[in-house]
Amino acid sequence: MAGLPAIDAPRGAYRERAIVPARTALLNVDMQNGEFNAQILARARMPGTPEAPKRAFYERIDSVVIPNQARLQEAARTAGIEVIFTVLESLTQDGRDRSLDHKISGLNFPKGCWEAKVIEAVGPRGDEIVIPKTASGIFNATNIEYVLRNLGVEFLVIYGVVTDQCVESAIRDAADRGFLVTQIEDCCAAETPENHIASIESMNGHYCRTRSTDAMIAEIERLLKQRLS
């Protein structure tokens, strides 16, 4: 651990430190069929549809977020880093186990439905973990802290949709609970670019450090090379 900044080093330097792969997990948030699929994208490209006003959001998921997540997760797997997924999914068909907030919002993904599955291009491989949730913040709605402790995880790399809601809640709660969080800016998207940027800026340096996909992959590959040499 030579060269690590002290915990209370100036300007949050300790929060900016590199991950330790064996104690790191990626957390992919809400990248599920019900939030994005080919039909939604097609409708968003058609003027006058309900999805049309959010076209930029869906285009970003399609052309930026999904390819970046796929690349990042592949690099993580090569380095032996855990990849964890969360999706909106009830324990029941009728959704009576959902949070009050999701009942109010009319959100229900019945257990086992296609809409609750992680998008194939970025989905779990092999024995990776998927944790269903029924509220915005995964730390409030699930036992993820317990699972992360069991896995020995101390560093969390968080990304997905939408930046200023489920992703931001995960970052805030993870930081409070003692995890060192990295947010991957270009693996996230929000319904408007303004919301995306405002959330990224309010998290960076307060609740997490912020990295691009390229920078994070470079960090993982550098650490892997160090370990192997």
Place this chain on the structure above:
Amino acid sequence: MAGLPAIDAPRGAYRERAIVPARTALLNVDMQNGEFNAQILARARMPGTPEAPKRAFYERIDSVVIPNQARLQEAARTAGIEVIFTVLESLTQDGRDRSLDHKISGLNFPKGCWEAKVIEAVGPRGDEIVIPKTASGIFNATNIEYVLRNLGVEFLVIYGVVTDQCVESAIRDAADRGFLVTQIEDCCAAETPENHIASIESMNGHYCRTRSTDAMIAEIERLLKQRLS
């Protein structure tokens, strides 16, 4: 609510009150194939097997616990009472997400395996909830408190195996968290009759009230009749 004892009435009278069915859930603990099945029972009946010393335990599950649970759950369903199940089951095949304690104990029921399924005779019907866990106490290892709050549950009827471990931990933690708990004595079993009785007595009047299956079914049927009349 006329006639209810005050919260601080003498001798814990408030804890002895009848349930309110619409705000009640049954919690069936660890009644899964890996804990009991026809082969285990057959081996326990064969002198000299590793299971033979626990024959009384398995006979009680077979002839007392399973029939009682089936009757109780049927009465509950008729009255519209939620029936919830928990089982030992990992989120992974290799069990790396298990509690340290279950790693030490060498306990792993890989996700999806037959041994992690609830015993058919007492298993979930229709849209009932099953919550997997990887430690003794369900409140420590899962998000059950969150789920119960979402369901509007205030009364928990708890039973299963084994009396002095996973069942007792569930009762202790539920009581601390504000649920009014009823333990069903003859829907539980422990590895020895002494352990079973000691645990039942230490819970009764401290962390819960204790009822027989017959008494609980009578209470449910009486309340159902009241509501319908």
Place this chain on the structure above:
Amino acid sequence: MAGLPAIDAPRGAYRERAIVPARTALLNVDMQNGEFNAQILARARMPGTPEAPKRAFYERIDSVVIPNQARLQEAARTAGIEVIFTVLESLTQDGRDRSLDHKISGLNFPKGCWEAKVIEAVGPRGDEIVIPKTASGIFNATNIEYVLRNLGVEFLVIYGVVTDQCVESAIRDAADRGFLVTQIEDCCAAETPENHIASIESMNGHYCRTRSTDAMIAEIERLLKQRLS
């Protein structure tokens, strides 16, 4: 409860409903001497001090936030509504019990110090509850959910400083955990007006309803009058 919207009524109508005073608590966040006092304000008014760039923030606390909180809390007490306070305060002098995040940020209010006391003008009266915390989100860092359940609270009215950090985390986590949250816009302040407005807008209609102090007091007085008539 006649006239209440259904839980899944359109446009989150159920979230916009009025509180039920007997099941409501106000939650005052981080309004402590260490965050604001006469000296800080005096320095902020002096050009060239470290506090000068945040003068608008401190002026708002002085002239808007404190008077509004005092009025709101007085109305709440008259109606028998619980008023709860949280402050940044360690359990120790050296702060070793703080969250990793507050160690990184160099934040430590030793147990019992003046800086950890609620500002006198808005502080606890009589037997009101103060909950110390050592991270941003009170639901992550304390047992407040347990306390609120014990108090029978279902509605939370949240306000304080700073809008986009500790206040916002409290709102997000409260909503996920089933509380119906009202944010009081003009009882909050952030380091910049932009951060304040962005946070208020991102919460409103998603994690809470938003009200002015005047509107909330009017609601409380109307409900009190109904009850007394």
Place this chain on the structure above:
Amino acid sequence: MAGLPAIDAPRGAYRERAIVPARTALLNVDMQNGEFNAQILARARMPGTPEAPKRAFYERIDSVVIPNQARLQEAARTAGIEVIFTVLESLTQDGRDRSLDHKISGLNFPKGCWEAKVIEAVGPRGDEIVIPKTASGIFNATNIEYVLRNLGVEFLVIYGVVTDQCVESAIRDAADRGFLVTQIEDCCAAETPENHIASIESMNGHYCRTRSTDAMIAEIERLLKQRLS
């Protein structure tokens, strides 16, 4: 860490391993004036008083438990091991914040009262942590898990009163949450010797390892000597 048993070594060997002092805390449970004091002991020694039937319990606290706790804690402090206390104590005078269970049981130690203070002979020294609670299990009723994570604690040495209630709940919940627990048998007492022994036996080898005060002090002194040599 050479010589450590594997996590899944036979017969729970990993649970029997020695502590690592820098990652260990002692947890002293409910040793407060309201549970034991000179007057209670005097009354217990007087035939016919309500306390008389529990005389053996109070004599054990006086002559065994308190001296052992004092010795153990002194050894721990010398080795730099954290000593943490929990007591029954409300956040309010009227106890409205207590758990439902303690309301039912009529238990209320108002905030700040003498009865809620740790018994002087075993009480906190210097900057040690005291965590108030209002239910049986400290993990259910407080933020102790959060505090322990912040302190870097992985090993918990648990003892106090009463063996089969608050102490046992702490052990069960600590084990489930990934702490390696040691119970100190002769730093505990229950209302009857039978309850004490039954609880000790049901914990040992399942949720914790069990040690005498002498053995634990010897282990601490041996580890200290190793470190210093």
